[in-house]
Amino acid sequence: MEVPELLQVVVLAAMALGGSWATLPDHHTLPDHHTLPDHRLSSEAGAIFVHELERELFQEAFVNGHEGDDATPITFQAHLQDHPDLPRWLRYVQRDPLQPGYLYGCPTASELGTHGIEVLAYNRHTYETVAQLLLLTIIPAPDGEPPYQGEFLVGNRNVEEMLPEEVQEMFLQATAGVWDQDDLRVINITSALDRGGRVPLPIEGRKEGVYVKVGSHGAFSPCLASATSPQSRLRCSLGQQPLADCYDSFAPPFSIQWCNLTLLQLRPGPTAPGPVWGSGVLEDAGDFQPPTEATPRDLLPGFLVTLLVPLLVALLLCLLLGYLMCCRREGVQKRNLETSDLQLFHHTTIRGDTEELRHMAGSRDVPRPLSTLPMFNVRTGQRLSPLPAAREGARDGARAPLLPP
Template sequence: WHLRECLLGLQVLAYNRHTYETVAQLLIVTVVPAPGGEPPYQGEFLVGNRNVEELLPVAAQETFLGATAGVWEQDDLHVINITSALDRGGRVPLPIEGRKEGVYVKVGSRGGFSPCLASAASPQSRFRCSLGQQPLASCYDTFAPHFTIRWCNLTLLQVWPSPTSPGPVWGSGVLEEGGDFQPPTEVPPRDLLPGYLVTLLVPLAVAALLCLLLGHLMCCRREGV
């Protein structure tokens, strides 16, 4: 299906972590399809030393994209999605200075993955992660010291565009010759009396038998002095 331009209204609720003060704001978002479609190559990084609100500003996203370009080796990167790790089942960090909730950042590009990223997401790297070791990659320092990437949570996706189904073909609205509408044949009348009698008489017969049985038990089976 094709996404057309539309308006989306979102009610955003936020609270202060220190005072627990809550505010609400209505946000109107204009949804438009991407000019070139969805990027076929997408990578999702888990940033362990950030909260989600720290990566929402444009300046922070540009800094992250600059660090990502060093490992991806592409210059057409852009942010697709930013999600808090708490929404993915992460634990709330302890109230200790420096602890962050973590953020998943999905980045897209039209260029393929670099050997460094492919190595970090390889089965050998997954096996090393299961042993508590770092994956096989040599591109960790490009994000330091601003971002701490959890490389064992790296996800690489290749998204291929789905074929669009052809739409309906509209005709002129005039029936062709010999294409007159043929109504269905008439249904012969049915005799509904037997079914009605069965539905009505069977419950009455059962009720009469129960009444006779109850009367027999109450009148003929009484015991007394």
Template sequence: MEAPELLRVWVLAAVALGGSRATLPDHHVLPDHRVSSETGAIFVHELERDLFLTGHEDDDATPITFQAHLRDHPDLPRWLRYIQRDPHQPAYLYGCPTATEVGTHIIEVLAYNRHTYETVAQRLVITVVPAPGGDPPYQGEFLVGNRNVEELLPAAAQEIFLQSTAGVWDQDDLHVINITSALDRGGRVPLPIEGRKEGVYVKVGSHGTFSPCLASAASPQSLFRCSLGQQPLASCYDTFAPHFTIRWCNLTLLQVWPTPTASGPVWGSGVLEEDGDFQPPTDAPPQDLLPGFLVTLLVPLVVAVLLCLLLGHLMCCRREGV
């Protein structure tokens, strides 16, 4: 190839490379978003699509997907979950932090525009603080059969559920502790038929005792009726209907009491009191290491001698013609 032709090829390659770099998708970085959460209560953060749409694209038909992970880690912390049913719907980060998660968690969120391939990044700073009143000692877990997990994450849906719960558990301090998909608890994936849902476990807590209605629904007699395929015992009206279908045979009531913390050792000043005499520890008696030394040395030596004698006998006395 002549020199002018080679130069022309290099120029075309450089132009093509420069054009490809000029068409790379944009990357935007949003300011940090700071939120707080208490232990023993559900934390829900919605990743709003409008916030991550850049420029003139504000169409609801724009598909956007998200990726979220803990900073310097490949995945989210174990108490936090991510859900997005469809690229045209918002995504949620949700979970219930415990006392071991108290502190600051920095979540890095990256949004992808599936039409333009643009990316938008944002850091979510979550500060987990201990609950002022501690974890509620009375906790009830309900299985909602006609909902998916993302349908109960909005605050409005949780408020409706708490109002329905107050009808069977008359307490003023009811609050949602955790929301978990039934698939995460070993449930089966529903058939792709309209109206079929995955099911959601909703844990509600209170500092007040359980109502007689809940106690009877979770009694051994009620569980026995459930094992026979009969309706469980319920002495009150089901206030969850028609919004929520509660599977009463899966009702779980827990009483969680705080474990007393063991007091640690009391450290002194390190200075002896007056007229205090230091008593050094008594000398340890000397150990006789000779038997162990002889066993360690003589046993392998005897075995080696026997093997040598056996090998010599086989080689010298068992040869053909000897």
């Protein structure tokens, strides 16, 4: 191919590539990421907060979504705004991409204020995402924290099954049957897995279990008090049902594990006086006086103690070790005095004989004994080499008789 034709091909390819780029939309203008309007929520401190992430709301925001398409798997992700995780009191659960997600938890008095929770919905089929910002405002409870709180373990439910409002109302009605109070409210809902429980076996009807904490300003009923009495705890340790003198109003919708019932009575503590707010302006003739500088401290005694005490201890240990190694030795003279004369004589004799043999072995100059040479005949004095190559034509020396024929 000639050079002009090659240049023409390159120009045409560049024009075609540029046209294809011109037809593609910009990355920032792609309609695969939408943002829903901010949603404002409020919750009281010391009460359960539950927010359902509705699949229908996010499904309508997807570009490729269709109305009534309930089979689209959607996965939610939630985190605190400008942070990678949720607050410690807030949890998120979604059992399956085809089911809604829930944000739930019990805010404390230290969480007062407005918190931004960012929620991201992810379409598992089209890879689209929809974001929404939840502005959660925590306000103080008007009547304070309930002083009487009871925690029930529901064994036949998962945590997402206890979060809907109608299920909580049903549970409060059942609790009123054994508590005899009208101001009951759900304080917190916690999965048994978050409290150290085990994942149930994949058997039909097996659930994880849910801890439901209910509070009231009224005292506990005699039924609940008897269920947590020492006699009931003893029966629970033996594998029996605890004592209860009332009808179990929870069954059959809720299977309560009465041996795990916990009753807590909060005692009001002394409230610390709050800060006194002023006008923010200094009084007349009241100039600002900065705090005085700290008085200099003498650090020499502490330095000497820190340095000299370890050195003194090390010196004492060295002296003790030197005394044990040098001054506590037994010595040859002391050992000889404590040994019998007969034993010393035997030792001296053996040592002298050994030295004499060593001296004789080092000074002798005699030929090697004939008995140590190979194939030596005692009667004839004949020596045969053990190597067959040196005895060509000779018979085997190992089979030669010791006596001449």
